[in-house]
Amino acid sequence: MKVIQEVLPDSQVGLEIEIPSEMSQKTYDKVLQQMMRTINIPGFRKGKVPKPVFLQRVGIPQFKAAVLEELVQSAVDQAIKQENIDAIGNYQLKSDFEALLSQYEPTQGLTLQVSVDVPPRVTLKQYKDLTVQAEEILPDLEQVDKTLERYQSNLATLVPVEDRPSQMGDIAVIDFVGKVQDESGEWEAFEGGSAEDFQVELSEGRFIPGFIEGIAGMALEESKDLEISFPDDYSQPDLAGKPALFSITLKEIKEKELPDLDDDFAQEVSEYETIAELRASLEERYTKEATDRTQTNKNEALINALVEHLDAEIPNTLIQREVDFLLTQTIMQFSRQGIDVNKLLTREIVDNMRKQARPEAVDRLKRTLALGEVAKQEGISVDDDALEAKVEETMAEIEDVNQIDPERLVQVLKEELLQEKILTWLEGVNTVELVPEGSLKKADEEAAADADEPEDVAAENAVVDVDATAAE
Template sequence: MKVTQEKLPASQIGLEIEITPEKSKQVYEQVVQQFSRSLNIPGFRRGKVPRHILLQRLGQTRLKATALEDLINESLQKALEQENIEAIGNFELRSEFEQLLNQFEPGQPLTFLAAVDVEPEAKLGQYTGLQLKVEDVNYDAEQVDRVLEQYRAEKATLIPAEGRSAQLGDMALLDFQGRFAVAPEGEEPQEIPGGKAEDFQVELQENQFIPGFIAGIIGMNPGETKEIPVDFPEEYGNQELAGESAVFTITLKELKEKELPELDDDFAQEISEFETLAELRESLEKRFKEEQESKITANKEGALLKALEETIEVEIPETMISREVEYLMTQQAMQLSNYGIDIKQFFTKENIPGIRERSRPQAIERIKQSLALVQVAKQESISVEEAEILKEERKVMSQLKDKDVDPDRLREVVEADLLKTKTLKWLEEHSTIELVPEGSLTPIDDEEDDEEDDVETSASDATVSVEAESVVEEG
């Protein structure tokens, strides 16, 4: 079999494959025999159908098309082995199949064109001596106190609030009925669908519900009824209510306050494995400092990867992009699911093409960074020792002891992750990284918003059910 190679753009290799007359006849005869053995024609035993009857029943075109498909698949596989080509993904037939079918005659030579994706060749620019600025992450010493107060709130006992009106932090038991503030001329204001509830318990916290709802309850006394005007936000989940003005008639039935437990050793023992409050504080402080260091490390790694991405020259095959896009979509589905969103409503037949297209830039960015890291490791002879791999495998297996794990895949992932960590460490040691104040490069709020952009944008079309709880909750 004669094979001619051609280098194509986007990390593809074009192949011109010439099939010999003997091979074309052999495969065609095999197809005829297969149909003869499998076809059930009344009056003939299986495998004993005369050739001319078989041709009449199936038609010459169907037999030739089947034989041609087999020829292409078999010849391409042998061509890759013969030429030592490590292809990724499926092949692309560059010749028109219908044209090949018209040309195909068993016992005659046949030539067709195909293309396969291969691992791309990456070329790196200057990757040592990088001058980078990275945001520092401040340690918040008050975080420990806030967490402990949160634990106390979770363990609080509710007791009746006597001799006073409602205030922030109280638990209130309400009856409420909502109606639209504006009614068509000559008609009574319409009730809000689902905007009614009895014995509805709510914690009086700011920014928890529709603006004005909680604020209107503050200062009420048990047994009091009050009308509270509110405006549904323009971006409220239920489009029928978004931007509408409403009035809620609220009756405060009961008012309770939280009695917090003492912050002492007994409390520490109740909520943790520690014997003393001091030990619990020390553990929390250690955890938050480790998180701070992890965030700084992540910032450094992100800056290094971005710098590498800007130096690499590479043509990425479509197969790699498609795989990375599918990975990102899977991650997004898991994230949406964690937010309580039904992914079947989001990943619809109509939405998926657009989601794929929006995921391509991030997929390409990730691939470039990964290829650049691999190239640095090759050029600098950075490798991972067998002992390191085995140690990490044991660590991961201990965490996944109840899971069904593919050992080969685990080894592949562990080795890649260790190599990435080593290479990034090497790059950091051969670069100059300046820590600058937190928020000076990217405002903190914007950064946090970016992390949730995909989820919030993706979920923007989701419909929020109109029940008592969802009506008063802020969309």
């Protein structure tokens, strides 16, 4: 079978295939026998239907279309094998199918054009001697005290208070009735807006703005009406932005009596014997978290630099696979949140989700291809012993191993280890400059603001600069 290849953009190969008459006739006979064996026609036993009756029932155009589809698929498969083409995904027919159908005769040859996706064509122009910047995350050891305070609060004893008004930090027990103002200005109760013996901690960030602050300062058995408004971005659209009136009665005030930060406390909230050991473990934890975040920033900076030096033609087949993966992840997340995806995801919504996911899919593929090209050029691979040890370590941490696909687990861990090895190698042959946390984000925001500056304002600034220079 004669095949002419053509290199196409986006990692595609075009194929012009000349199908010989022998293959055409053989496919015709094969499809005819298969369909005649399976068709049911009243008055005839299955497999014993005469050819003229079969063609009359099925229709010659429909039958020829079925033969042509089989012939094209067989020809493409044979051409790919014959030419040793590393094809991914299915073929795309470039010839007009209706035109081929009108030309097709089982005793004659046929010429058709198709394209197939092949692995990405990748060029990484530079991956050594790069200089990148990454934000350094310093440990915030104030988190140690905040964590200990949270542990204290969890173990606090609630002591009734009768000799003073409520204040921030107290626990208040209240009755309240909430109403919202409708379009006519009338106050009406709303679902979930009332409760009795409701216990609430008087701390910022709880409930809608003004509710907690309105309770602070109330005396025991005091009642008051509190007029506030729901935020415009409130989670319940029917309440968002509406004025609200809460009638509140303060029934109890309790203050927290915190336990001492001593060795007994450490033993109760942790595995450590002393408060000093607990503090040290927390300091180590937050230091490690900062170190890990810094390393993540370094890795991101290196990968971003690689992508900037990457030329890659990515076939649509791979992009669609990555889009499908991202879409599946999103749907699974919806399901875990208790959302009925069958009702939520209409065809239009899914199509929009695919469009929105495509840029992220392309970006993810570019990052993977860039790292893969480094591994290819430098011969970086994962040792079998290291992989086996990682698999054993991971399996030991999994409670129900029966729910794990062992082959998939090995694949994922191998990819993780390979990426770690590549990034370690890259850090050794490139320069990573550490800069203060937030500085790169600030620089990006300033650059974006400059890019968005109206031309007339930019021109005005330029005139001012020229005038100032002239004045000097």
